[in-house]
Amino acid sequence: MPGHLRDYFVVLPDSAAGAAVAGRLPVQEPAGRFAAPDPAGRAATGGDVLTVAHPSGRPWVVARPAFRRVSHLRRGDDALMLIGPDRVPEAVLSGLLEGVRDRTALERRLARLPGLHHVVARLSGQTWIRGTASGLRRVYHARHPQAGTIASDRPAVLARLIDAPLDDGALALRMLDFLPHPLSRRVVWRGVHETGAGYGLALPAAAPGTAAAPGPAEHRWWEPPPAELPLAEGARALGEAIAASVRAHVGGLDRISCELSGGLDSTALAFAARATGPQRLSLLTVAARDRYSEDETWARRAVELAGQDDRGTAPAPARHPASTDARQAGPSAGRHAGPALDHRIVPADDAPYFYADLASCAAELNDEPLPVAPGRARADLLLGRARATGSRYHLTGYGGDELFLGLPHAYQDLFHGNPFTAWSHLGGLRHQLGWPLLPTVKALLDRSAFPRWLAGAVTAAPQPVARTPLLSWGVRQSLRPWFTEHANALITEEFRAAAEHAEPIDPWRGRHVDIDAVRMGARHFQAMEDIGTTIGLPVAAPFYDDRVLEATLAVRLQDRISPWRYKPLLVEAMRGVVPDALLARTTKDHMSSDEHQGLREHGPQLAELWTGSRLAERGLVDGRRLLRLAAEPFSPVLVEHSISSTVAGETWLRTAESAWPAPPPHRTPSPTRTRTSEASL
Structure with missing residues (x-):
């Protein structure tokens, strides 16, 4: 069935109505590409549904994790479940759960783990659910008319369970290129709500003798660290966080792959993955059509230098900070040969332009329309080539730009504590970007509050120059x-409505923008994860790990960003892992020409998309104007305004309207599928 979600989990109340809700969850699909078993044993069997029970025996958590690993431990009536990239050993789970009575104590202990897990815990009768601070793992909840509050990592699952209609206001918002905090939390189904990143959801148990439990409450569990570490100390912490996240995904696997674009982010992850000691590391580079592109040259240089280093001594990775599992520890120290390197360059002519094969978007029902949808065919090509190498896991450098480039807004923060340094840095930035002096001074001195800015953050006027x-x-x-x-x-x-009660992510303007940018990028990356699940290859972006985010934010602003150095924090963090010759790159390629050319090449497909447009049927777009623009790919309108988010909204709607099969007959998960005492399910 097109768009049928292939992975999810749902948290249910301890009641007969909650057990009945479990019977309406999506059933296992026929075996497809995503269901191929992983010879390395990393993936859960495709489509397999796992159930963990309340002490009463009724379903507590029902999960179909696909490539994620579910680790679970029960101590009396308390329990802890972690859903993430790696299995957490029972000894570690026991150390996390033993003696803990509330979520605050639990979160203090969880800070030792790489931060890419969903957490579901039952403590003193209360259920605690949270995702990640980076926003890559999110939590949604809805009110079921009989069962009360139910929660999930997939809003579409909740929408199905409560028969929620689509929300035109939220759909209209998704036609913008990006949604700032807090509007990014507006779910496209009515009655389904998203818990904010950095916040968790507490579900109290029903009082004795009653059937109804109190409503859910959100509690903040994450705060960004103070930006006080010097570059050298911060770089060491960041390097350790990146290494731990990479190990959590691919440590112990024999065949892995990395996207090696030639940029600094993908190069850093390729060398970090190489240090985990796989037998074979496949590196994939998509050649650019632009003859002035430098990415392929740098990618070839990275492979050459990696091969030279493999003939010498390769460093052994440090042990996992919270695990004694041999898989986490990596190969033993000492002199050893590096992995067999397999560098594959995808010819430029093989790479689809943007807006190619828009029908392929129906293969996944993403949590929301995402502007990355027009590039789905490109992503499918790359991940398909990676899977063909025999890779068990694929890594990408997504998130590196948001974390390490540094946005100009940060100079507002720096100006408060170190005005001379801030002005010096801004002088370099002004020279590069051509900012006039007086408007720059005026912007720097602006002290408008976040709600006021948000109320005017969208306008009918042309975009700023x-x-x-x-x-x-x-x-x-x-x-x-x-x-x-x-x-x-x-x-x-x-x-306007959001601005009435909006609070920024952080009181400091630059930090607010930095964290919001990371969370926007994490949302977009989840579409890539869904494509990987479709084709049978798990794909990860280790930079979205909470520990990586924290290590980055902990560094002093004047050390973390600079107009004169390219990603200085990442460069120093990877020194000794990535050859210095590769860390010296200061340029970055772009693919804007492929997008404009895609509008020309795929004009007929776009015209077909706007014929019978679902967005037009809802009164959100002018279908006739879009049809005219499909025939005018180089129109000044399309040069000034991106159409990618509108295309994403249209393709998403067509998937959503036929995503679910007919509801199955009422069924309760079989007790034989309920396992409550195993450390890993």
Whole structure:
């Protein structure tokens, strides 16, 4: 069935109604590409449903984890479940759970683990659920008319269980290029709510003698660390965090793959993956059509230097900070040959342009429309080639730009504590970006509050020119000419309503923007994870690990970002792992020409998309204008305004309307599928 979710978990109340809800969960699909068993034993069997019970025996958590690993431990009536990239040994789980009575104590202990897990715990009768601070792992909840509050990592599952209709206001918002905090939390189904990143969801148990439990409550479990570490100390912590996250994903696997674009982020992860000691490491580079592109040259240089180093001594990775599992510890120290390197360059002519094969978007039902959808065919090609190498896990450098480039907004923060350094850095930035002096000074001195900025963050006016200083709470966006008046009204009202009660992620403007950018990127990356699940290859972005985020934010601003150095923190963190010759790169390639060319190459497919447009049926876009633009790919309108988010909204709607099969007959998970005493399910 197109768009049928292949992985999810649901947390249910301890009641007969909760058990009945479990019977409506998506059933196992027929075996497909995603269901192929992993010879390395890393993946759960495709589509297999796992159930963990309440002390009463009723279903507590029902999960179909696909490639993620579920680790579970019960101590009396208390229990802890971690859903993440690696199995957590029973001894570690016991150390986390033993003697813990509340979520605060549990979270203090969880800080030792790589931060890419969903956490589900039952402590003193209360259930505690949370995702990650980076936003890669999210938690949603909804009110079921009979069962009460149910929670999941997939909003579509909850929407199905409560028969929720789509929300046109949230759909209209998704036609923008990105949604700033807190509007990014607006779920596209009515009655389904997202718990904020950095917050968890507490589900109290029903009082004795009653059937109804109190409603859910959100509690903050994560705070960004103070930015006080010097570069050298911060780089060491970041290097350790990156290594731990990479090991959590691929440590102990014999065949892995990495996207090696030639940029600093992918190069850093390729060398970190190499240090885990796989037998074979496949590196994939997509050649660029632009003859001035440098990425392929740098990718070839990375492979050459890695091969030279393999003939010498390769460093052994440090042990997992919270595990004695041999898989986590990696190979023993000493002189050893590196992995067999397999570098594959995908010819530029093989790489689809953007907007190719838009029908392929129906293969996954993402949590929301995402502007990365027009590039799905490119992602499918790359991951398909990686899977063909025999890879058991694929790593990418997604998240590196958001974490390590540093956005200009951060200079607002630096100006408060170190105005001379901030002005010196801004001088270099002004020279590079052409910012005029007086507007820069005015922007730097601006002290407008976040709610005021948010209320005006979307406008019908043209987008700001490139020479406009960017030092506010984010970037203003323009409404698209093909939006209807109805859509414009919905979007404007959403921003206005959110501004009435909005609070920033962090009181410091630059830190707010940095964290929000990471969380936006994490949402977009989940679409890549879903494609990997479809084709049978787990894919990961270790930079979205909470420990990596924390290590980055803990470094002093003047050391973390600089107009004169390219990603200085990442460079220093990877020194000694990545050859110095590769760390010297200061350029970055872009693919904007492929997007514009894609509008020309795939104009007929876009015209077909706008014929019978679902967005137009909902009164959100002018279908006739979009049809005209499909025939005018180089129109000034498309040069000024991106159409990718509108395309994503249209393809997502077509998937969502036919995503689910007919509900199965009522069924309760079989007790034989309930395992409550195993450390790993």
